Amino acid sequence: xxxxxxxxxxxxxxxxxxxxxxxxxxxxxxxxxxxxxxxxxxxxxxxxxxxxxxxxxxxxxxxxxxxxxxxxxxxxxxxxxxxxxxxxxxxxxxxxxxxxxxxxxxxxxxxxxxxxxxxxxxxxxxxxxxxxxxxxxxxxxxxxxxxxxxxxxxxxxxxxxxxxxxxxxxxxxxxxxxxxxxxxxxxxxxxxxxxxxxxxxxxxxxxxxxxxxxxxxxxxxxxxxxxxxxxxxxxxxxxxxxxxxxxxxxxxxxxxxxxxxxxxxxxxxxxxxxxxxxxxxxxxxxxxxxxxxxxxxxxxxxxxxxxxxxxxxxxxxxxxxxxxxxxxxxxxxxxxxxxxxxxxxxxxxxxxxxxxxxxxxxxxxxxxxxxxxxxxxxxxxxxxxxxxxxxxxxxxxxxxxxxxxxxxxxxxxxxxxxxxxxxxxxxxxxxxxxxxxxxxxxxxxxxxxxxxxxxxxxxxxxxxxxxxxxxxxxxxxxxxxxxxxxxxxxxxxxxxxxxxxxxxxxxxxxxxxxxxxxxxxxxxxxxxxxxxxxxxxxxxxxxxxxxxxxxxxxxxxxxxxxxxxxxxxxxxxxxxxxxxxxxxxxxxxxxxxxxxxxxxxxxxxxxxxxxxxxxxxxxxxxxxxxxxxxxxxxxxxxxxxxxxxxxxxxxxxxxxxxxxxxxxxxxxxxxxxxxxxxxxxxxxxxxxxxxxxxxxxxxxxxxxxxxxxxxxxxxxxxxxxxxxxxxxxxxxxxxxxxxxxxxxxxxxxxxxxxxxxxxxxxxxxxxxxxxxxxxxxxxxxxxxxxxxxxxxxxxxxxxxxxxxxxxxxxx
Amino acid sequence: xxxxxxxxxxxxxxxxxxxxxxxxxxxxxxxxxxxxxxxxxxxxxxxxxxxxxxxxxxxxxxxxxxxxxxxxxxxxxxxxxxxxxxxxxxxxxxxxxxxxxxxxxxxxxxxxxxxxxxxx
Numbered sequence: 001x002x003x004x005x006x007x008x009x010x011x012x013x014x015x016x017x018x019x020x021x022x023x024x025x026x027x028x029x030x031x032x033x034x035x036x037x038x039x040x041x042x043x044x045x046x047x048x049x050x051x052x053x054x055x056x057x058x059x060x061x062x063x064x065x066x067x068x069x070x071x072x073x074x075x076x077x078x079x080x081x082x083x084x085x086x087x088x089x090x091x092x093x094x095x096x097x098x099x100x101x102x103x104x105x106x107x108x109x110x111x112x113x114x115x116x117x118x119x120x121x122x123x124x125x126x127x128x129x130x131x132x133x134x135x136x137x138x139x140x141x142x143x144x145x146x147x148x149x150x151x152x153x154x155x156x157x158x159x160x161x162x163x164x165x166x167x168x169x170x171x172x173x174x175x176x177x178x179x180x181x182x183x184x185x186x187x188x189x190x191x192x193x194x195x196x197x198x199x200x201x202x203x204x205x206x207x208x209x210x211x212x213x214x215x216x217x218x219x220x221x222x223x224x225x226x227x228x229x230x231x232x233x234x235x236x237x238x239x240x241x242x243x244x245x246x247x248x249x250x251x252x253x254x255x256x257x258x259x260x261x262x263x264x265x266x267x268x269x270x271x272x273x274x275x276x277x278x279x280x281x282x283x284x285x286x287x288x289x290x291x292x293x294x295x296x297x298x299x300x301x302x303x304x305x306x307x308x309x310x311x312x313x314x315x316x317x318x319x320x321x322x323x324x325x326x327x328x329x330x331x332x333x334x335x336x337x338x339x340x341x342x343x344x345x346x347x348x349x350x351x352x353x354x355x356x357x358x359x360x361x362x363x364x365x366x367x368x369x370x371x372x373x374x375x376x377x378x379x380x381x382x383x384x385x386x387x388x389x390x391x392x393x394x395x396x397x398x399x400x401x402x403x404x405x406x407x408x409x410x411x412x413x414x415x416x417x418x419x420x421x422x423x424x425x426x427x428x429x430x431x432x433x434x435x436x437x438x439x440x441x442x443x444x445x446x447x448x449x450x451x452x453x454x455x456x457x458x459x460x461x462x463x464x465x466x467x468x469x470x471x472x473x474x475x476x477x478x479x480x481x482x483x484x485x486x487x488x489x490x491x492x493x494x495x496x497x498x499x500x501x502x503x504x505x506x507x508x509x510x511x512x513x514x515x516x517x518x519x520x521x522x523x524x525x526x527x528x529x530x531x532x533x534x535x536x537x538x539x540x541x542x543x544x545x546x547x548x549x550x551x552x553x554x555x556x557x558x559x560x561x562x563x564x565x566x567x568x569x570x571x572x573x574x575x576x577x578x579x580x581x582x583x584x585x586x587x588x589x590x591x592x593x594x595x596x597x598x599x600x601x602x603x604x605x606x607x608x609x610x611x612x613x614x615x616x617x618x619x620x621x622x623x624x625x626x627x628x629x630x631x632x633x634x635x636x637x638x639x640x641x642x643x644x645x646x647x648x649x650x651x652x653x654x655x656x657x658x659x660x661x662x663x664x665x666x667x668x669x670x671x672x673x674x675x676x677x678x679x680x681x682x683x684x685x686x687x688x689x690x691x692x693x694x695x696x697x698x699x700x701x702x703x704x705x706x707x708x709x710x711x712x713x714x715x716x717x718x719x720x721x722x723x724x725x726x727x728x729x730x731x732x733x734x735x736x737x738x739x740x741x742x743x744x745x746x747x748x749x750x751x752x753x754x755x756x757x758x759x760x761x762x763x764x765x766x767x768x769x770x771x772x773x774x775x776x777x778x779x780x781x782x783x784x785x786x787x788x789x790x791x792x793x794x795x796x797x798x799x800x801x802x803x804x805x806x807x808x809x810x811x
Numbered sequence: 812x813x814x815x816x817x818x819x820x821x822x823x824x825x826x827x828x829x830x831x832x833x834x835x836x837x838x839x840x841x842x843x844x845x846x847x848x849x850x851x852x853x854x855x856x857x858x859x860x861x862x863x864x865x866x867x868x869x870x871x872x873x874x875x876x877x878x879x880x881x882x883x884x885x886x887x888x889x890x891x892x893x894x895x896x897x898x899x900x901x902x903x904x905x906x907x908x909x910x911x912x913x914x915x916x917x918x919x920x921x922x923x924x925x926x927x928x929x930x931x
Contacts, residue, residue, distance in 0.1 A: 003924070007917065010916055014838065017909075036906070039902070040837075040903070041907075042871075043833065046872055046875040047875070049879025049882060051878050717890075718889065720886060769883060769886050771882070
């Protein structure tokens, strides 16, 4: 009897233990991992430990292929794909993307679909709701429908999808990427929709940045005059992408019919939703053969994105009989996004135009079934969103769509309550076609044709060809707006608030073979105010100017010169601001410690190098000066959602208006001057550095002080990240490495008889934290070094020794 | 001798069953082992399962640790705030050993329930 009871007891204990280890738990909304699945040596993390050799068979057979294809992996694990047609190439690219980056591909597209709750449970419900309510999956479905209309391109995307699935289908649980084991779920089938979701994820990150509500709050509080003084959209020293004085065709925008104020009044006094880090940016330029030592044009590009592990990019070469293309691809998407072929090279930077506008909706009644529009009530459309929440089952949420777009927030007291979001990215468009054609373009005409239909996220497409043409198109689908339209939340009950159509594509700012011998962009304004259409948005104010200054002085350019320029740490913001700060600094008021810090500026050339103290001190000083100067903005008595003056405006305030009232600190009774603010902010900066130094027990050198991190894509699995990378650079230097963002791919291509190309990105080809190729490029990237890219002419090219070769056969 | 043969039986079963069952095949192996070769005392069977699976998993982990130069183990161990990945081997082996021991005891008790023999 006792034995039977003991047996039952043992069965319960052992069974329970195994169940817990196999399934994990959800406690207080936090998932507890399935330790048994993760740790066991049969199928757990141990199986994800890779060796230096490729873990794939040399020969494989697939139904989805029409002809045999070959992949040659070089010693950096870059696949060089040799296929007989573009569909087969896409299939193989899908397979190798999945082999190296499957978890990243699925996680990103789950995020874009608002489906993270399926993996992580209720803690991410708000994030998923936001993604769906602002219409990211809606936009992806619209894109997919558009793709289907172009059968050639769609079959290419389907073939890619089949390649991804060919890889997924042969996986056993032991082969699942480590993150699946940690989060206890399994990969699902890939679909063309997922490629569309990835495209919209990028579009959201790059082209959904707006400040409508912040501007509305700030303007309605400060008044129009003060608002205009503090937040001008243009200043004279700007050096736009398309130079001043360019001749444009006249505007085709219809004259406004209703000129009354269409912006809404009031202040929306609530915490703001999380917005994307606006510090993204990029550089690209092309120099004509007349400026280079070799006489051949050179194209350079370094897109600055959030630095993540695995990296945004995946290096790849795609060789088919009609074209041979090399560059970086996005895992989840076929083709090459930034790269070159045997005839041309291209690179992209982001265009900061405001393509997202909010409209206040007037509902007929609480049912939200109809809303006011030009004096009549028109019906809204209801969409029920279903969320599979891990550990909880299905939750449902209703979203109302107006003709503007979805009404994202209905919650009482939400700052965006009952506002509809209109976004260019919601409209049907076909970006996949662009890259399909651009990858095989042979000259300027084919490049210009390829990018014509490209809509969002708008990009500055820099171009250079062997024929020695250089060009740059600011390409996207741009709404026509009245002056300042869409800078503020507008009245959604009037058709006069609508966009006035779209700027004809041929009127987009562009330039070809300019006199000055180069084209360039660094996220600054696309064009000067002489451009016939109004645009606003977020633009870079420093990198573009310093880039053009430097390029304007160069000749006999070599590839080495271009490398030095991409990794240049000279900071224009510091060059303009430091002399002013020093001029207003009251030295009589400083302690010995302060004076010692001040000495670090002696002879400083405004370079943000990693082994200097001066950049740390300038950075802390500028921040403190900014905060004390703009205490009036901080004091605006609503919690969130206000606009902050730009850095250049802050510098101009000290330069041009040293007696400005903004230097007076509101909460003190004395009247502070510019001298007081400069001096007290300097003391504050010295204190900050001293404290940092004491805590970390080292000198506040810029590298360790800035402490750049490359976080794991999940943002939470710390051991899969690379932290405290010792690098120089700054957001306002060409080498734009900040704490979390930086050059996510550096590429230099010289288009001579033989293409000579260099590139590097801060990561590694493998997305597996257990692989030696997970972050093997990072050290070299941090040092500012490059890899010479092996642009194979054919599969027999023997300039380098391949690491492995795989053959894909049709079955 | 009976202890050694029990130990080997469980280890061999565990090795074979991993190809047809998920990771908890070790529990099945230990139950079968305890059922086929019960030890003199039930708690001896516990240790038989404990060491069989513990040693099997430790060796299995060690081989994979070596071939990966400890890259992944060194990352995984940081999740529990340590730095040396080799530590993952005893931790994992201990979990396996515990399941092995408990399961072997179940086998032992089942043996005596079904075959009814009294222990000496």
